Amino acid sequence: MGKDVIVACDFASAEQVFTFLDKFTGRKPFVKIGMELFYAEGPQIVREIKKRGHKIFLDLKLHDIPNTVKKSMSVLSRLDVDLCNLHAAGTVRMMEAAIEGLTRPDGTRPLLIAVTQLTSTDQESMENDLLIHEPIDEVVMHYAANAKKAGLDGVVCSPLEEGKVHERCGADFLTVTPGVRFADGDIGDQKRVMTPAEAKRIGSDYIVVGRPITAADDPVAAYERCVAEFCD
Numbered sequence: 562m563g564k565d566v567i568v569a570c571d572f573a574s575a576e577q578v579f580t581f582l583d584k585f586t587g588r589k590p591f592v593k594i595g596m597e598l599f600y601a602e603g604p605q606i607v608r609e610i611k612k613r614g615h616k617i618f619l620d621l622k623l624h625d626i627p628n629t630v631k632k633s634m635s636v637l638s639r640l641d642v643d644l645c646n647l648h649a650a651g652t653v654r655m656m657e658a659a660i661e662g663l664t665r666p667d668g669t670r671p672l673l674i675a676v677t678q679l680t681s682t683d684q685e686s687m688e689n690d691l692l693i694h695e696p697i698d699e700v701v702m703h704y705a706a707n708a709k710k711a712g713l714d715g716v717v718c719s720p721l722e723e724g725k726v727h728e729r730c731g732a733d734f735l736t737v738t739p740g741v742r743f744a745d746g747d748i749g750d751q752k753r754v755m756t757p758a759e760a761k762r763i764g765s766d767y768i769v770v771g772r773p774i775t776a777a778d779d780p781v782a783a784y785e786r787c788v789a790e791f792c793d
């Protein structure tokens with residue numbers, strides 16, 4: 562898969578997401594389904610969006626004992642998602658088990674990426690709550706290297722970490738970056754943002770874009786603008 566724009570469909574119901582997706586009569590966007598929509602509607606929402614011709618990033622961030630993650634990944638693989646994720650904090654063994662579970666009998670599997678440290682975790686909370694005392698940048702890079710070691714395809718990372726991840730883990734290790742905003746857009750609650758064109762320049766493989774598209778007056782035009790800036 563090449564560079565693409567993934568639209569974060571952070572809606573609370575199937576009805577809302579279909580009203581949104583019905584607007585896309587031309588190019589079908591790669592869609593991110595998160596916990597909110599998945600827990601509201603169950604696996605059927607994945608099947609239905611897939612049937613409409615969209616690629617799917619199922620953002621469920623698994624983190625459990627290796628055996629449970631392996632079995633759960635096997636279920637997601639049968640759902641035919643294109644991309645899914647887990648927490649690198651679950652250890653290399655958990656990530657290896659995830660790859661095993663995800664791999665179908667014919668050897669194919671969805672792409673699998675890791676969350677390193679959530680952007681909501683800062684140095685202080687990492688030290689006080691998790692008792693991790695290394696600098697957060699090093700923790701992020703170490704977790705990315707662990708993901709690579711376990712055979713994963715890439716990581717979710719902020720635009721600021723993107724360059725370092727490719728440097729440490731190789732150019733073909735995928736970086737999926739949220740926090741994208743148009744130069745003339747509202748940044749909302751995101752702190753460190755980048756435009757689609759900047760994300761392209763720094764080498765992101767995929768950008769995850771939510772409200773700049775979902776809350777736009779013309780979502781299709783906003784999506785096409787993202788694609789033009791990032792992919793073309």
Ligand code: C5P
Binds near residue numbers: 569679680717741
């Ligand atoms: O609406 P917005 O463009 O901010 O949406 C970004 C999407 O990426 C949301 O689904 C959000 O949960 C997700 N995300 C993020 N920052 C991270 C990881 C995921 O914004 N560090």
